[in-house]
Structure formats: C-alpha cells, structure tokens
Amino acid sequence: MSRPRRRALVLAAGFGRRLRPLTAALPKPLLPVAGRPLVAWTLDALVAAGCEGIALNLHHQGEAIAAALGTQHRGVPLHYSREPEILGTLGAVWPLRDFLGAADEVLIVNGDSLCRWPFRALAARHRRTGAAATLLVADRADPAAFGGGIALARDGRVLAFRSAALVTGLARRRRVFAGAQIWRPELLARVGEGYADTVEALYQPLLAAGEPLQTLATRRPWHDLGTPARYLAGALAWGLAGLPPGGVRRGPGATIARGARVRRSVLEAGAAVATGARVEGSLLLPGARVEAGARVTGAIVGPGIEVAPGTVVAGELLTAGPDGPPLATPLDSV
Structure with missing residues (x-):
C-alpha cells in the first residue's frame, strides 16, 4: 500500500497584536526560539512527517517571512499565499484549495505554536477513525486559560467548541486545541471565498450535521506563544x-x-x-x-x-x- 500524499498549511498571517510592540517589526513566526525562527521548528516536523509540499499564508510582515525562509525547507518546496486582506483561519484555505487538494491528507498548523509535533501519530489516528477532521489536543494545558477548551466524549470525539457549548452533560473532559489538525481533502469543498473562522464556519456546522470530528491527545510539551x-x-x-x-x-x-x-x-x-x-x-x-x-x-x-x-x-x-x-x-x- 502506497503512503498517503501529505501537504500542509502553516498559518502565518496574523498580526501578533498581543505580542506588540515586539511584533511591530518582527512577525510572530520569526520570533527567535533556541537560535532559530519559531516556525522553523514546525517546518522541521512537517518535513519529518513526509509532507511533499508546505504552504504558508502571509499578511503582516509577510515578505520578511518569505525572505527568511526561502523557497524550500530541507528539500521540501515552500509555497507562499499572500493575503492583501487577512482571511482568517479558514479563509486562508480558499486560495490554496488546488495546492492542498492534490494531497490525500491535509495538515493545518498554527504558526505561533511550539511542540515536538506528533504529526505521524495524528495522521494514523485520523485514518483509523475515518473522521472528517482530527485535532491535536494538549493533555497538560489548562482549559480555563484557553477559553474553556474543547468538550470531548470518552472516545475522543469532539462534542462542542468554546465555552458557550461546554454545558453538555455528555462531555467527560475538556482539552485545549494544540494548534494542529488534519483533514480529509473532501473538506476543502466546504470552504468558501473570503474571511472565515474554522470553528464557526466549518467545525460547528459539521457537528450540527452529525459529521465526526476526532482528537489525538498528546502529553508532549506544547506552547502557545501568543502573549x-x-x-x-x-x-x-x-x-x-x-x-x-x-x-x-x-x-x-x-x-x-x-x-x-x-x-x-x-x-x-x-x-x-x-x-x-x-x-x-x-x-x-x-x-x-x-x-x-x-x-x-x-x-x-x-x-x-x-x-x-x-x-x-x-x-x-x-x-x-x-x-x-x-x-x-x-x-x-x-
């Protein structure tokens, strides 16, 4: 059996408002971490997970990111999607639908997260469950510090997003989204043009329609570097x-x-x-x-x-x- 073709999008367009004034001149993906740009650690992990191509969406200080990273990372081509107006976490997918649609599995990763990413384990979990999407969640992070977290069933299925929906009595636990997700490419057809948020415009309608969303919990250290x-x-x-x-x-x-x-x-x-x-x-x-x-x-x-x-x-x-x-x-x- 041949290996699945895997492509990725790293979300790198954000303004980094909570990190200002540091990010006024230095975009968040280029913040130094142990001698390298933050995003380089994620690119390493995507290459190690077998991605054949990696896209980054750009807006705030976007040309600085492209200049720092170049056209490839460890031999894997980098593709830049420039957004004259910022498109949000889901809207960023629309201009890349052809690039991402050529893959069997689509990884989407937040550019301001730091983790020893378990991308292969996430992909394996995704294939086993047959979910529309599978999200990485952090076992050790405090949901109260991240808007209440995600409500999960005992088997890891997503029951609800964000605090307003966490009242369901079926929820056995809450976990924090750790900034990485993998999709079936069929989800790309649900993405429209323009600004959109992934939870509001995709995941909540999927849950309402009974489509399964799954998770993989990791105990690896995870850091959201947004403040x-x-x-x-x-x-x-x-x-x-x-x-x-x-x-x-x-x-x-x-x-x-x-x-x-x-x-x-x-x-x-x-x-x-x-x-x-x-x-x-x-x-x-x-x-x-x-x-x-x-x-x-x-x-x-x-x-x-x-x-x-x-x-x-x-x-x-x-x-x-x-x-x-x-x-x-x-x-x-x-």
Missing part, C-alpha cells in the same frame, strides 16, 4: 531543555562577562551581559545588552535593546521606544 508571558515560558522551556537546573543557553557570539551572574536564561545571538549584572529566568533577544550592575528577572529584552547600568527590570518586555529609553511593557498586561 509575551507565554513566549518567555516557551522560549525558556525549549532553549533550556536538557540543561541542568539553572543552566544557560548562549547563541553564537553571545557573551557573559566575568563577574556577571546568569541563571536559567537564554541569550540569543550577539546578546551580552556585562560585569556585575544579574540575569535570571529571562530571554535576551539578538544583540540585547545588559550593562554593568543591572538586574533582569523574568523578562524579555528585545533585539538590540540596552539595559542601562544599574537598572532593575522585572517581569517586563523591553522594546525600542519612539525616541530615547526602551519601552517597558508588563508581561502580564495581556
């Missing part, structure tokens, strides 16, 4: 994986001066910590500098930003100000 606090948590978890407690990851050219103290932090390429400075539980993006005697705790220091000598930064995102000092945004403000 500054979640970006910090995900970048640290990913970057420090495998290191001893208190370990530090340094990217190319990153430096820590003698007499500085750095713990449980990630320093991206070219970041620097000066003598007498203290950095803990923080992410220093490319070219960031923490000067002598400064204290940085539980924070993100944006690209090229300098933390002045003696400054104390705690629980904040530092980005370039309109003129003068860096702009400080509390991580928990979103």
Whole structure:
C-alpha cells in the first residue's frame, strides 16, 4: 500500500497584536526560539512527517517571512499565499484549495505554536477513525486559560467548541486545541471565498450535521506563544531543555562577562551581559545588552535593546521606544 500524499498549511498571517510592540517589526513566526525562527521548528516536523509540499499564508510582515525562509525547507518546496486582506483561519484555505487538494491528507498548523509535533501519530489516528477532521489536543494545558477548551466524549470525539457549548452533560473532559489538525481533502469543498473562522464556519456546522470530528491527545510539551508571558515560558522551556537546573543557553557570539551572574536564561545571538549584572529566568533577544550592575528577572529584552547600568527590570518586555529609553511593557498586561 502506497503512503498517503501529505501537504500542509502553516498559518502565518496574523498580526501578533498581543505580542506588540515586539511584533511591530518582527512577525510572530520569526520570533527567535533556541537560535532559530519559531516556525522553523514546525517546518522541521512537517518535513519529518513526509509532507511533499508546505504552504504558508502571509499578511503582516509577510515578505520578511518569505525572505527568511526561502523557497524550500530541507528539500521540501515552500509555497507562499499572500493575503492583501487577512482571511482568517479558514479563509486562508480558499486560495490554496488546488495546492492542498492534490494531497490525500491535509495538515493545518498554527504558526505561533511550539511542540515536538506528533504529526505521524495524528495522521494514523485520523485514518483509523475515518473522521472528517482530527485535532491535536494538549493533555497538560489548562482549559480555563484557553477559553474553556474543547468538550470531548470518552472516545475522543469532539462534542462542542468554546465555552458557550461546554454545558453538555455528555462531555467527560475538556482539552485545549494544540494548534494542529488534519483533514480529509473532501473538506476543502466546504470552504468558501473570503474571511472565515474554522470553528464557526466549518467545525460547528459539521457537528450540527452529525459529521465526526476526532482528537489525538498528546502529553508532549506544547506552547502557545501568543502573549509575551507565554513566549518567555516557551522560549525558556525549549532553549533550556536538557540543561541542568539553572543552566544557560548562549547563541553564537553571545557573551557573559566575568563577574556577571546568569541563571536559567537564554541569550540569543550577539546578546551580552556585562560585569556585575544579574540575569535570571529571562530571554535576551539578538544583540540585547545588559550593562554593568543591572538586574533582569523574568523578562524579555528585545533585539538590540540596552539595559542601562544599574537598572532593575522585572517581569517586563523591553522594546525600542519612539525616541530615547526602551519601552517597558508588563508581561502580564495581556
């Protein structure tokens, strides 16, 4: 039996509003994670899962994404779908219906999620159940932090989406959608032109019509990087994986001066910590500098930003100000 042809769409067009001002100049899919753009980790997993082609939809800072990623990833062609007006999670499929329709299985992945993606297991589950679509759900994420999650039956079938519909007495559990789904290609015929949301315009009508939607639960670490606090948590978890407690990851050219103290932090390429400075539980993006005697705790220091000598930064995102000092945004403000 021949292997199913598999193609994918990575949703990469979003504005990243909750991550502003960081995403004003840097699109969310290109946010650094352990020395690479966030989306590169997902592209790796899609290639490993046997995808023969991968599309990315583009809107906000779209040309920066295309320039960074190029025309192929590890030998697999990349196809870009440029959206002059943003089309939403379902509307993004319409311009790609011919590209995706050539496959036997269609993977759709959120570009702001980070996971050791179990794409092959998701596809196997999809084939076994014969569902119209199969969604990856995170076993360890708190549904209350993600709008109530998805209501599931004991066998993993989807019963309802979003909090308004979670009152059904049949629901045995709630889980959080982990940003990946696989479709039968027949679903492409249900997608219309224009802006549309996948849950509202596709999944809820499918449930109402009695069409089965299934899930695969994963206990692998999963991170939604849609807010500054979640970006910090995900970048640290990913970057420090495998290191001893208190370990530090340094990217190319990153430096820590003698007499500085750095713990449980990630320093991206070219970041620097000066003598007498203290950095803990923080992410220093490319070219960031923490000067002598400064204290940085539980924070993100944006690209090229300098933390002045003696400054104390705690629980904040530092980005370039309109003129003068860096702009400080509390991580928990979103």
